[in-house]
Amino acid sequence: MNARQKHRPPGPDRTHADSPGRPVRRGRAHAPSAADTAPNPERRQEILEIAAKLFAEYGYKATSIREIAERAGMMGGSLYYHIRSKEALFIEIHDRALDAAARRVRAAMASHTAPWARLEAACTEMLEIQLNPESLTLPIMNNFRSVPEAVKAILVRKRDQFEALFRDIVDALPLPAGIDRQIYRILLLRLLNTADTWYHEGRMSRSEIATQILAIFRHETPPESADVPKKPASPARRRRAAA
Amino acid sequence: MNARQKHRPPGPDRTHADSPGRPVRRGRAHAPSAADTAPNPERRQEILEIAAKLFAEYGYKATSIREIAERAGMMGGSLYYHIRSKEALFIEIHDRALDAAARRVRAAMASHTAPWARLEAACTEMLEIQLNPESLTLPIMNNFRSVPEAVKAILVRKRDQFEALFRDIVDALPLPAGIDRQIYRILLLRLLNTADTWYHEGRMSRSEIATQILAIFRHETPPESADVPKKPASPARRRRAAA
DNA sequence: CCTACCGATCGGTAGG
DNA sequence: CCTACCGATCGGTAGG
Numbered sequence: 001m002n003a004r005q006k007h008r009p010p011g012p013d014r015t016h017a018d019s020p021g022r023p024v025r026r027g028r029a030h031a032p033s034a035a036d037t038a039p040n041p042e043r044r045q046e047i048l049e050i051a052a053k054l055f056a057e058y059g060y061k062a063t064s065i066r067e068i069a070e071r072a073g074m075m076g077g078s079l080y081y082h083i084r085s086k087e088a089l090f091i092e093i094h095d096r097a098l099d100a101a102a103r104r105v106r107a108a109m110a111s112h113t114a115p116w117a118r119l120e121a122a123c124t125e126m127l128e129i130q131l132n133p134e135s136l137t138l139p140i141m142n143n144f145r146s147v148p149e150a151v152k153a154i155l156v157r158k159r160d161q162f163e164a165l166f167r168d169i170v171d172a173l174p175l176p177a178g179i180d181r182q183i184y185r186i187l188l189l190r191l192l193n194t195a196d197t198w199y200h201e202g203r204m205s206r207s208e209i210a211t212q213i214l215a216i217f218r219h220e221t222p223p224e225s226a227d228v229p230k231k232p233a234s235p236a237r238r239r240r241a242a243a
Numbered sequence: 244m245n246a247r248q249k250h251r252p253p254g255p256d257r258t259h260a261d262s263p264g265r266p267v268r269r270g271r272a273h274a275p276s277a278a279d280t281a282p283n284p285e286r287r288q289e290i291l292e293i294a295a296k297l298f299a300e301y302g303y304k305a306t307s308i309r310e311i312a313e314r315a316g317m318m319g320g321s322l323y324y325h326i327r328s329k330e331a332l333f334i335e336i337h338d339r340a341l342d343a344a345a346r347r348v349r350a351a352m353a354s355h356t357a358p359w360a361r362l363e364a365a366c367t368e369m370l371e372i373q374l375n376p377e378s379l380t381l382p383i384m385n386n387f388r389s390v391p392e393a394v395k396a397i398l399v400r401k402r403d404q405f406e407a408l409f410r411d412i413v414d415a416l417p418l419p420a421g422i423d424r425q426i427y428r429i430l431l432l433r434l435l436n437t438a439d440t441w442y443h444e445g446r447m448s449r450s451e452i453a454t455q456i457l458a459i460f461r462h463e464t465p466p467e468s469a470d471v472p473k474k475p476a477s478p479a480r481r482r483r484a485a486a
Numbered sequence: 487c488c489t490a491c492c493g494a495t496c497g498g499t500a501g502g
Numbered sequence: 503c504c505t506a507c508c509g510a511t512c513g514g515t516a517g518g
Contacts, residue, residue, distance in 0.1 A: 061305045062389035065497060077499075078503045086497065142440070145386065146305035176458075183447070183455040187434055190441045197385070198433050204426070212426045215419075216460060308513060320515075321487045329513065 044082045047072050052093045052136050056196070060090055061146030087151050094155050096136045098162045101129050105165055115172045116218060122169055124210040126192040131199055131206050142193050163189055174221045188217055287325045290315050295336045295379050299439070303333055304389030330394050336379060337398050341405045343380045344372050348408055358415045359461060365412055366435060367453040373438040374449050385436050406432055417464045431460055 050071045054063040065086055066076035083089045108125035112118045141159055144152050163185075170185040191198075191213065199209060293314045297306040308329055309319035326332045351368035355361045372380050384402055387395050406428075413428040434441075434456060442452065 057388075059302060059304075059388040061302075064495080066495085075504055076497085077505080077507095080498070081503060143388065145300075145302045146389065179458050180447075180455050183452065184459060186441050187456065187459065190434060190437065191430055194433065194437065198429050204423075209426065212423050213430065215422050216427060216430065216462075219459075307511080309511080318488055319513085320489080320491095323514070324487060 039082055043072075047079070047082050048089075048093055048096070049136060051089055052097065052140060055090060055093065055143060056140050059143045059146050087148065090140075090147065091151060091154055093136060094140050095158055097140055098158055100136060101126070102162050102165055104129060109169065115169070115174060116214070119169050119173065119217075120210065120214050122166065123188075123192060123213055124207055127195055127199075127206045127210050127213075130192060130195040176219050176221055179219065184217070188213075282325055286315075290322070290325055291332075291336055291339070292379060294332055295340070295383060298333060298336065298386060299383050302386045302389050330391065333383075333390065334394060334397055337383050338401055339379045340383055341401055344369070345405050345408055347372060347380075352412065358412070358417060359457075362412050362416065362460075363453065363457050365409065366431075366456055367450055369435040370438055370442075370449045370453050373435065374442055419462050419464055422462065427460070431456075 047068065051063070051068045054068055054071070057063075064076075065079055069076045069079040072079070105122050105125050108121045109118045112121050141155075141162075144155060147155065166185050166189055170181050170188070173181075175181065175184065195209075199206075204212070290311065294306070294311045297311055297314070300306075307319075308322055312319045312322040315322070348365050348368050351364045352361045355364050384398075384405075387398060390398065409428050409432055413424050413431070416424075418424065418427065438452075442449075447455070
């Protein structure tokens with residue numbers, strides 16, 4: 001995949017007419033005043049998006065600072081002009097992704113009142129978020145495996161906070177008595193959040209997939225008590241952090 | 244990220260004095276006759292189990308040969324007395340895990356004939372496999388992110404082969420017409436295979452969780468055609484590898 | 487199974 | 503934003 005950058009020349013040698021393997025610069029070659037300029041926020045945004053894509057695809061540890069830098073058209077060390085550390089970079093990307101996702105899901109739900117309609121809207125929006133390979137809102141939320149333990153704690157807290165959004169929706173659902181709402185919510189979120197790992201382009205669109213998920217997760221209460229929800233949304237539910 | 248192995252150092256140079264910081268040995272210090280002994284199969288088995296646990300917990304790339312070796316009580320280089328390469332090690336572990344899982348699921352299903360009962364038995368067994376932190380049958384089957392591309396192809400082929408087992412079960416299910424069987428199977432397998440990432444000890448046992456999953460995924464066909472399966476197991480289904 | 491090493495690559499920094 | 507580097511760590515090997 002990558003096989004460039006061997007470096008370690010003994011001195012300022014420059015005898016090579018063109019060193020074979022240094023990152024390809026993207027215009028702005030040898031920009032002279034770069035060091036004097038204040039950190040460009042747009043440039044930083046570009047970097048965050050590039051990093052988000054790589055983190056989402058390869059995970060934390062398997063994504064190198066140098067790879068991110070190269071795709072941004074700069075040397076590895078230069079990235080630290082824009083970021084503080086790899087860990088801080090990951091946390092920032094993760095936080096922004098979840099904030100954006102929460103905003104979008106809330107907005108999608110707002111236009112419906114019926115419980116199942118609200119759930120379907122939320123699911124469709126989540127799939128749109130997870131499967132649209134665009135900007136920061138990418139599926140980083142489940143790539144925790146190789147993240148340092150200290151960072152992981154921060155991410156999990158943020159994710160739990162996001163998932164609370166779905167607790168409200170699920171609690172309002174008229175589900176059959178036999179179904180545990182916590183399990184129901186965990187399973188549904190797991191499918192939505194890891195959609196990129198099981199969805200394959202073609203055959204079905206994202207909204208068709210959402211419909212299919214709903215077809216599986218939708219359960220009508222038995223006819224004899226169809227309009228009396230077994231367990232209305234409890235107002236006391238602002239608890240639990242683990243799972 | 245990519246396999247290198249070109250190497251071949253220029254010559255026997257050996258001028259450095261000493262290197263600091265070596266792993267703590269676990270007994271059997273300086274065993275003298277180790278090099279003469281034939282590769283011990285039991286020892287190898289130990290190593291496979293240790294590696295399986297680490298791979299399952301941290302993923303391929305984030306698990307180092309030296310960490311595996313240290314937990315096995317030897318130096319990093321010594322591991323190559325038992326294995327050929329890290330890649331080959333991972334593939335072997337993965338293959339064994341899937342073979343063992345397939346055997347167990349088949350056996351669990353065999354004692355039932357009714358479609359839903361067979362599915363429930365398969366799900367319970369899968370959860371048992373994925374959540375019981377024991378031997379080689381561990382959840383490595385979804386930790387592909389940081390695996391080299393060439394290796395990944397091998398793993399995916401094996402996994403698809405394993406998942407065909409579930410195609411038979413799902414095809415035999417009397418599902419409502421609106422539900423797509425391929426999606427149904429993919430979603431169910433995703434939940435089962437990643438169980439370790441969402442299941443948390445306590446509150447519910449593994450079999451209770453299996454019951455909950457079944458409660459969600461079980462759909463009775465409408466009463467007017469309840470005993471006429473819409474789509475019996477098709478004998479021509481030995482296709483598809485992607486998705 | 488160990489010692490001692492190789493070349494590659496990692497995150498990060500100094501100084502410009 | 504680059505050059506040139508650091509110490510650490512990686513997978514793997516030679517030779518015993």
